Every structure is written in structure tokens, then in C-alpha cells.
Amino acid sequence: MPQVTIPALAQKRAAGEPIVMVTAYDFPGARAAERAGVDMVLVGDSAAQVVLGYGSTVPVTTDEMLVLARAVRRGTETAFLVCDVPFGSTEVSDAQAVDTAVRFVKEAGADAVKLEGGSEPRLSRIRAIVAAGIPVVAHLGLTPQTATALGGLRAQGRTEATATRLVREARGVQEAGAFCLVIEAVPAEITALLREHLSIPIIGIGAGDADGQVLVAHDLLGITEGRAAKFVKRYASIGDDSAAAIEAYAADVRSGAFPAPEHRYAATDEALAAARVELGV
Ligand code: KIV
Numbered sequence: 001m002p003q004v005t006i007p008a009l010a011q012k013r014a015a016g017e018p019i020v021m022v023t024a025y026d027f028p029g030a031r032a033a034e035r036a037g038v039d040m041v042l043v044g045d046s047a048a049q050v051v052l053g054y055g056s057t058v059p060v061t062t063d064e065m066l067v068l069a070r071a072v073r074r075g076t077e078t079a080f081l082v083c084d085v086p087f088g089s090t091e092v093s094d095a096q097a098v099d100t101a102v103r104f105v106k107e108a109g110a111d112a113v114k115l116e117g118g119s120e121p122r123l124s125r126i127r128a129i130v131a132a133g134i135p136v137v138a139h140l141g142l143t144p145q146t147a148t149a150l151g152g153l154r155a156q157g158r159t160e161a162t163a164t165r166l167v168r169e170a171r172g173v174q175e176a177g178a179f180c181l182v183i184e185a186v187p188a189e190i191t192a193l194l195r196e197h198l199s200i201p202i203i204g205i206g207a208g209d210a211d212g213q214v215l216v217a218h219d220l221l222g223i224t225e226g227r228a229a230k231f232v233k234r235y236a237s238i239g240d241d242s243a244a245a246i247e248a249y250a251a252d253v254r255s256g257a258f259p260a261p262e263h264r265y266a267a268t269d270e271a272l273a274a275a276r277v278e279l280g281v
Pocket of ligand 1: 023042043044045046047084139182184205214215216
């Protein structure tokens with residue numbers, strides 16, 4: 001498969017070919033996404049919750065994200081690699097945002113960075129990062145990094161005020177230079193309107209039909225514990241399967257069924273004799 005590029009993604013949008021994006025946080029996750037032939041891999045800051053065990057995406061740091069991003073880069077060949085910039089790493093100034101974006105490109109080999117929000121300061125960050133030569137994916141609708149300000153993890157664009165803001169911000173991020181937009185937890189009708197009036201590809205998560213879809217890998221694989229969001233479709237039960245496999249291993253260890261003869265190395269008679277001599281037995 002050829003390398004996925006920004007023009008190739010725009011071409012997919014123009015041709016009405018859905019773009020497939022999935023998150024990955026480590027080498028095996030990246031390999032699975034690559035083997036599945038996805039178009040875009042996102043090192044999402046959802047890593048904070050699904051990999052690092054934090055209660056939200058807010059605490060994860062740039063250094064933590066970079067470790068994950070580098071592992072994903074090592075496993076990604078053709079897919080377009082997008083890295084989330086974490087909360088606190090772009091909020092202070094445009095200069096801080098450019099520094100952070102540059103780190104993801106230089107230290108992790110990111111093809112683009114993803115930034116949440118579309119208020120005027122966020123547009124300024126997008127302009128600055130794009131001016132530094134780094135492609136930006138915008139993220140609007142439910143933006144988990146600022147969920148407290150949104151009144152919680154709730155769908156956006158369902159009221160006059162939030163629909164108006166969403167449309168204004170969507171236009172804003174496109175004008176600021178974002179080449180792609182992720183929208184999360186938004187009514188399908190609003191997504192349809194945005195698709196008509198924006199020219200950049202729109203990747204939806206809980207946003208109905210869009211130019212592409214993204215899901216958190218741990219959600220679709222059934223690794224995440226507890227109730228999934230309404231928009232998640234589970235394709236496997238890896239969490240339950242993992243627990244069952246480790247339980248079976250534990251039972252085998254406790255009963256002596258593991259290791260079996262085929263899992264053991266054999267010593268030569270000479271090696272055994274030498275070991276006995278050394279032990280004096
Ligand atoms: O962090 C993440 O995984 C994301 C996706 C949910 C789009 O931002």
C-alpha cells in the first residue's frame with residue numbers, strides 16, 4: 001500500500017471513499033492498525049485513560065505521550081500518523097504550541113498533530129503551528145481536555161448555542177489552516193451540514209456519517225472495562241479474553257500443568273555432570 005499523504009486523504013474525501021482512522025498507543029497496536037490497512041493512526045491522549053489509568057485525558061504529559069508516539073511510529077509504515085498534543089502543552093502561547101508540535105515531529109516522527117478547540121486562542125495556535133510547517137488536525141464538538149468547561153462529557157451541537165459555536169469554530173479551524181477535522185459526539189444532521197460547507201475531510205466519532213470515522217482501539221477491541229459510550233461498536237472482547245487466558249495460565253502454574261515437557265530445555269549429560277561437580281553432589 002502506498003504511503004498515505006494529505007493529498008491522498010483529500011482525494012478520498014473528493015471520491016467519497018471513507019477514511020479509516022484508529023488510535024494506537026504502542027508498537028503492537030500500530031502493527032495491528034498497519035496490517036488492517038487503516039489510513040490514519042492517531043496517538044490519542046485517550047492513552048491517559050485506556051493505557052496509563054488516569055481518570056481523564058487532562059493529566060497526561062508531553063513526555064508520556066512522546067514515549068507512546070515513538071513506539072507507534074516504529075510500527076507504522078504507510079498510515080498517516082497523527083499525535084494528540086496534551087492539555088497544558090499548547091495553552092500558554094503560540095510559541096509554546098509550536099515547541100510542542102515540533103517535539104512530536106522531531107522526536108516521534110509525527111506526520112501531523114491534533115489540537116482540541118476552536119476558540120480564538122486555539123485558532124491562533126493552529127495558525128502558528130501550520131506556519132511552522134506542521135500539518136494540523138483540529139478536534140471540535142466534545143473536546144475531552146476541556147470537558148469541565150463544556151459541562152461534562154456530553155454531546156455538542158444539540159442546542160442553538162452549541163450548534164452555532166460548532167459551526168463558527170469549524171469554519172475557523174479550516175480558515176486557520178487545519179487540513180482535517182475530527183468532530184466528536186455531534187448530531188449527524190450537523191455533521192452533514194458541515195460536510196456540505198467545509199472543504200477539508202471530516203472524521204467523525206459519534207457524529208454520524210462523515211468523510212471518515214475514528215474509534216479508540218481499546219473500545220473497539222473490548223479492552224476498556226465498563227460501559228462504552230453510545231457511539232462505540234465493539235468488534236472483539238480482548239479484555240475478557242486476556243483475563244481468561246491469564247486465569248488459565250495461573251491455574252496451570254498452580255496445578256503444575258505448566259511448564260510441560262515441550263516448554264523445557266534439555267541439558268547434555270556433560271553439563272549436568274559439571275553442575276553436580278560444582279554443587280559437590
Ligand atoms: O484521544 C483520542 O483518542 C481522540 C479520539 C477519540 C478522536 O481524540
